[in-house]
Amino acid sequence: MLSRESSATLMGAVTAFLNREARLQDEHQYEAWERLWTDDGVYWVPANGANIDPEREMSIIYDNRSRIALRVRQLMTGKHFTQTPQSNLRRLVSNIELIGEHPGGDIGVASNSLIFESSLRDDTLWAARNEYRLRLVDGDLRMAYKKVVLVNNDKAIYTLSFLV
Amino acid sequence: MNVVRRMAQWNELIHPDRIHGSLYTDRSIFEAELQNIWYRTWVYVGHESEVPKANDYVVKSIGPQSVIMTRDEQGKVNLLLNRCSHRGNQVCSYERGNARSFTCPFHSWTFANDGRLVGYAFPDGYEGQDRAELALGRVTRVESHRGFVFGSFAAEGPTLKEHLGGAAETIDRLVRTSPEGEVEITAGFLKHRVKANWKFILENECDGYHPAFVHTSIFGVADSMIGKLYGGASTALTRDYGNGHTEIDLRPEFRKRDLPMSWFGTSEERLPDYTTRMKAAYGDTAAREIMIDGTPHVMIFPNLFLAEIQMFVIQPLGVDDSVQHVTALQFKGAPDLNRRLRQQTMGSVGPAGFLLADDSEMYERCHRGVLARNPEWVFLGRGEKRERRDELGFKIGHVTDEVPSRGIWAHYRKLMEAA
Numbered sequence: 001m002l003s004r005e006s007s008a009t010l011m012g013a014v015t016a017f018l019n020r021e022a023r024l025q026d027e028h029q030y031e032a033w034e035r036l037w038t039d040d041g042v043y044w045v046p047a048n049g050a051n052i053d054p055e056r057e058m059s060i061i062y063d064n065r066s067r068i069a070l071r072v073r074q075l076m077t078g079k080h081f082t083q084t085p086q087s088n089l090r091r092l093v094s095n096i097e098l099i100g101e102h103p104g105g106d107i108g109v110a111s112n113s114l115i116f117e118s119s120l121r122d123d124t125l126w127a128a129r130n131e132y133r134l135r136l137v138d139g140d141l142r143m144a145y146k147k148v149v150l151v152n153n154d155k156a157i158y159t160l161s162f163l164v
Numbered sequence: 165m166n167v168v169r170r171m172a173q174w175n176e177l178i179h180p181d182r183i184h185g186s187l188y189t190d191r192s193i194f195e196a197e198l199q200n201i202w203y204r205t206w207v208y209v210g211h212e213s214e215v216p217k218a219n220d221y222v223v224k225s226i227g228p229q230s231v232i233m234t235r236d237e238q239g240k241v242n243l244l245l246n247r248c249s250h251r252g253n254q255v256c257s258y259e260r261g262n263a264r265s266f267t268c269p270f271h272s273w274t275f276a277n278d279g280r281l282v283g284y285a286f287p288d289g290y291e292g293q294d295r296a297e298l299a300l301g302r303v304t305r306v307e308s309h310r311g312f313v314f315g316s317f318a319a320e321g322p323t324l325k326e327h328l329g330g331a332a333e334t335i336d337r338l339v340r341t342s343p344e345g346e347v348e349i350t351a352g353f354l355k356h357r358v359k360a361n362w363k364f365i366l367e368n369e370c371d372g373y374h375p376a377f378v379h380t381s382i383f384g385v386a387d388s389m390i391g392k393l394y395g396g397a398s399t400a401l402t403r404d405y406g407n408g409h410t411e412i413d414l415r416p417e418f419r420k421r422d423l424p425m426s427w428f429g430t431s432e433e434r435l436p437d438y439t440t441r442m443k444a445a446y447g448d449t450a451a452r453e454i455m456i457d458g459t460p461h462v463m464i465f466p467n468l469f470l471a472e473i474q475m476f477v478i479q480p481l482g483v484d485d486s487v488q489h490v491t492a493l494q495f496k497g498a499p500d501l502n503r504r505l506r507q508q509t510m511g512s513v514g515p516a517g518f519l520l521a522d523d524s525e526m527y528e529r530c531h532r533g534v535l536a537r538n539p540e541w542v543f544l545g546r547g548e549k550r551e552r553r554d555e556l557g558f559k560i561g562h563v564t565d566e567v568p569s570r571g572i573w574a575h576y577r578k579l580m581e582a583a
Contacts (some may be wrong), residue, residue: 058491159524
């Protein structure tokens, strides 16, 4: 159990981390965003509900660390046409909660996000519940796990090619 | 050209080497397509493995219409329309499940999963009514090939076998990838919506000209073998099977490599269990041939794309609103292969897929592009002068040639003129 003081400090650090991640995503700072990941990071955007088995069923994204790197490298080519030109993005992150400690010391964090995307196709609003496992690595927080549950992930959705 | 005159004269809009841009954007043409194609010809609906047990059901579609695919207690597969025969309310609101009957929440009419009306609330008000007249609507004809279930709203017309024609062999080829000879659709669908006409999707599936450009970003960073298949020096072929069915035949390239499982970028050594099972099932020689040739890349008109490792089902919702339903192909008796198929599928397709995000971007830009009406035409002449026939008489061309698009439009015109 964290003391009140250390809990507030942790919450402050987590909030700053999530805000920073959101800004890097909105501003297409792909490599800086990639550096937020631990070496064993898992990036998961399920389809058809929040609790499917990604080892058995299709997910919108289910990237291990090397596939996260591949995703970033594709974006960096400048020829990933769905992001050339890039979407204009701004997102709000809120409802941040610390949801416990995982074995090994990872910090469980949850948040909601609301993302406004303006692309060649149209303006699109995305909403999601996010779950993180954050880890202190050399004094800085890193993502070991990020799960993004889109509110409408059971429906047909448009191309989702920015970093969500 | 006014709409009425245009509707009657498809030959003015569709030429062998060019088609009119309005075919993608005109709302009255879209309505005509629903009547003349989607509600008439054979349309792929679902796979028998999606309803494995008695009373299983899954909700599918034919165009904008919701269709419930059920397996009734006798084991028969039914395609029922999701519309109460009373006031039209949808009787099923879940995507899948197991149910003997569907009860409409509006006035509690209850239908058996073979479509029969088995009861309604306060039946005394329906004295003398023949319940058989009030069954759920059904897709008029239902047939399947190797577990792939197709439906047609036309009471008469070609059989499924006649409709598939030469393309039936590609499905036969596909199921041989399983040591037990069966495909299973068990991994759930990604649903990718695009603001574009469905025919941009249909035509792109066997367009071998675009990958080198549209997919250059991923081929460049992923160390992919795919790019070469679609290069100028490739020996791969495009094929027109007739009836709108088209193929990219990659076997000539894979046979040159002569390496089992190279088609999937892997090897026998990395799939020892699968290799053992295939050899036991088909014998060493045939297993080796199957594992060299790989799975087909074929677009079954109008909506089933068997894309080597995954399957797409194209659904038109409006003239500029389409959904690509996509899932990994799974082969019965091949768990180690299936795991890799799921992983590769998740990476490459769906809304965030390395490949399909860019394809879908092209569909949407093409749709907006053809709203400009000069030039009026979309040019499909690539390779027309070097088209030839294979040993079975089907038109073939270089992998980058527009043989498939020309085949699709020739069949499309026939269907639209037949109306």
